[in-house]
Amino acid sequence: xxxxxxxxxxxxxxxxxxxxxxxxxxxxxxxxxxxxxxxxxxxxxxxxxxxxxxxxxxxxxxxxxxxxxxxxxxxxxxxxxxxxxxxxxxxxxxxxxxxxxxxxxxxxxxxxxxxxxxxxxxxxxxxxxxxxxxxxxxxxxxxxxxxxxxxxxxxxxxxxxxxxxxxxxxxxxxxxxxxxxxxxxxxxxxxxxxxxxxxxxxxxxxxxxxxxxxxxxxxxxxxxxxxxxxxxxxxxxxxxxxxxxxxxxxxxxxxxxxxxxxxxxxxxxxxxxxxxxxxxxxxxxxxxxxxxxxxxxxxxxxxxxxxxxxxxxxxxxxxxxxxxxxxxxxxxxxxxxxxxxxxxxxxxxxxxxxxxxxxxxxxxxxxxxxxxxxxxxxxxxxxxxxxxxxxxxxxxxxxxxxxxxxxxxxxxxxxxxxxxxxxxxxxxxxxxxxxxxxxxxxxxxxxxxxxxxxxxxxxxxxxxxxxxxxx
Numbered sequence: 001x002x003x004x005x006x007x008x009x010x011x012x013x014x015x016x017x018x019x020x021x022x023x024x025x026x027x028x029x030x031x032x033x034x035x036x037x038x039x040x041x042x043x044x045x046x047x048x049x050x051x052x053x054x055x056x057x058x059x060x061x062x063x064x065x066x067x068x069x070x071x072x073x074x075x076x077x078x079x080x081x082x083x084x085x086x087x088x089x090x091x092x093x094x095x096x097x098x099x100x101x102x103x104x105x106x107x108x109x110x111x112x113x114x115x116x117x118x119x120x121x122x123x124x125x126x127x128x129x130x131x132x133x134x135x136x137x138x139x140x141x142x143x144x145x146x147x148x149x150x151x152x153x154x155x156x157x158x159x160x161x162x163x164x165x166x167x168x169x170x171x172x173x174x175x176x177x178x179x180x181x182x183x184x185x186x187x188x189x190x191x192x193x194x195x196x197x198x199x200x201x202x203x204x205x206x207x208x209x210x211x212x213x214x215x216x217x218x219x220x221x222x223x224x225x226x227x228x229x230x231x232x233x234x235x236x237x238x239x240x241x242x243x244x245x246x247x248x249x250x251x252x253x254x255x256x257x258x259x260x261x262x263x264x265x266x267x268x269x270x271x272x273x274x275x276x277x278x279x280x281x282x283x284x285x286x287x288x289x290x291x292x293x294x295x296x297x298x299x300x301x302x303x304x305x306x307x308x309x310x311x312x313x314x315x316x317x318x319x320x321x322x323x324x325x326x327x328x329x330x331x332x333x334x335x336x337x338x339x340x341x342x343x344x345x346x347x348x349x350x351x352x353x354x355x356x357x358x359x360x361x362x363x364x365x366x367x368x369x370x371x372x373x374x375x376x377x378x379x380x381x382x383x384x385x386x387x388x389x390x391x392x393x394x395x396x397x398x399x400x401x402x403x404x405x406x407x408x409x410x411x412x413x414x415x416x417x418x419x420x421x422x423x424x425x426x427x428x429x430x431x432x433x434x435x436x437x438x439x440x441x442x443x444x445x446x447x448x449x450x451x452x453x454x455x456x457x458x459x460x461x462x463x464x465x466x467x468x469x470x471x
Contacts, residue, residue, distance in 0.1 A: 044077045045288050049278075050090075050098035052083030057309040058102045058119060058276060064306035068299040075291045085162065090279070099284060100292075104164055105247040105275045105324070112282040114327040116289060117296055119276040120210050120312035123251060124168060125258075126235065126271070127220065128204045129227035145204055148176040148233055155184035157202040159193070159219055165208050168274065171248070175241040190215050197222035204233070208274070210312055211257050220258050232265040238272045246323040248272045277316075280327055289329025290338055381411040385435045389442040396450075401443070408439060 051062040059082065066078040078100075083089045086103040093101035094110035102119055103109055128145035145151060151173065158165050166187060170180040188196040196202065196219065205223055207216040224230050235241070238250040251273040258264040278296075280289060296313070303310035316326045318334050332338040388404050395401055415432055 044073065044075055045291065046077045046079055047099040047288070047292060048079045048081055048097070050081045050083050050088070050092040050101040052085050052089055054082050057307075058086075060307045061119065061303065061309045061313075062102060064303045064310060065296070065299075067306065068302045069295060072299050072302070073295045076288070076295050086164075086276075093279060093281060096281075099280060099288075101279050103277060103279055105277055106168060106245075107164055109279065109324065110281060113279045113324050114282050115277050115316045115322070115324050116280050116293055116327050116330045117278045118312075118314045118316055119278055120309060121249075121251075121273050121275045121314075122208045123211055123253060123273045124172065124235070124271050125207045125209075125216055125220075125253065126172070126204065126233040127223075127230045128233060129223060130229045130231045145231065145233065148172065148235065149178060151204055152178050152182045154203045155186060155201055156204045156206055157196050157199065158185055158187045159190060159196065159205070159207045159215065161187050161189050164274075165206065168208060168248075168272075169206055171241060171245060172235055172237075172272070175237040175244070176235065177237075193219050193222050197226045210309075211253065217258050220264060224264075229262070230264055232269045234270045235272055236270060238270045241272055246321070248274055277324070279324065282327070284327065284329070286329040286332065289327045290333050291329075293330040293333050381415060382432050382435045385411060385432075385439050389435070389439040392439070392442045392446050395446060401447070405443070408436070412436065 049062055049066070051059050053059065059080075062078070062080050066080050069076055069078050081089075081092060081098055083092065086101075086107055089098070089101040090103040090107060090109045090113070092098040093103075093113060100116070101113075103113075104122070126148070130144065145154065156169060158169060166185055169183075169185065173180045173183055186199070186202060193215070196205070205219065207213070207219055209216045220230050232253070242248050242250040249272065251271055253265060253269040253271050255265055255267050256263040280292075297315070300310060300313055303313075315334055316322070316330065318326050318331045326334075385408055388408055392401070392404055395404065
């Protein structure tokens, strides 16, 4: 028995060693996978931002924004993509080649584009001049331009060669009851202000930009030098235009904003405004959008130190319906409804707990499966002790007691070794203890019988002398 038991123990030990190595290998692989996943999750998110053209105010702001994010953000990084202009930037956003884009609200944009922040608000400034000038002014029937209705049959100089500026003029003319086709339009680049001011065929001017725009202020001053005091034309239908075209807003130009002495304008002027927006597609995750929004306003002052235009960055309005709508990630931060970690991931956490519970159950089953040989051997040993308990009732000498006791001691030692190694469970050891207790009782009873000389002849082996016969 000792030889076969030792051989079995060696086989079992080898299998256990292989199983342990397998478990260690699987555990190490899981650890590496978890570490890799954690490293990936903790890496900052890089968002590509399409903006253009190069050298524009928008481009300068985004470049400064990317630098500020790189210095101070641990969650979001920006990678600017320079484009030919806002239209191309929006096209890149639409085809998925950029996560963010800077575009003007009245441009054609992807149907799922949403607002993250307002980069700046551009005001439409329309003005003519109060002094005589130009070929038209020399005609007897020439009249000064006092309102938008007077633009019919006249020519307007538009600053900026983007088609969006010409489109906004058409919207204003339509909203004011003037046939757009009856108004001539000439567009000039932002570097052609002097050419614009010297063109005597032009009788009114249009600029679109922030109220502190240097281009607008220079254009007004240049035309004032060549054509006379500027006459600012109010857009009386601004509110009606804003209602019909949700991407425009009714606004006012405050007095003296372009010049203090003399005051240009002398009093407030009704107009419309259109915003330059930082846009993202609806599919951008709420967490990424919220992280970008928080970081943007956390470093806005830093950005302003490198690009003055960043001072115009404002949050989008969530209280009223707007087009494009505000991204849910930015809206959650603005409204204070951002979901907590548990709100976002509670389902995943419960799933992970269930998965871990399943893995634990599977591991327990695997452990029992791998230890099946030890449990089977333990059953054999337990049955051997029960058999020894029966056999002990027939022993006749101390040598037989000792031999049986040594066998039982060896079984006990092996059982305890298996228990220490986790090969058998607590309940298996409890059953083993009951068998051992039965054996101890049998030994005690038999010893008592032998010592008292009360050997039962009926239970004695055939031909075996009893204590009474030996007397």
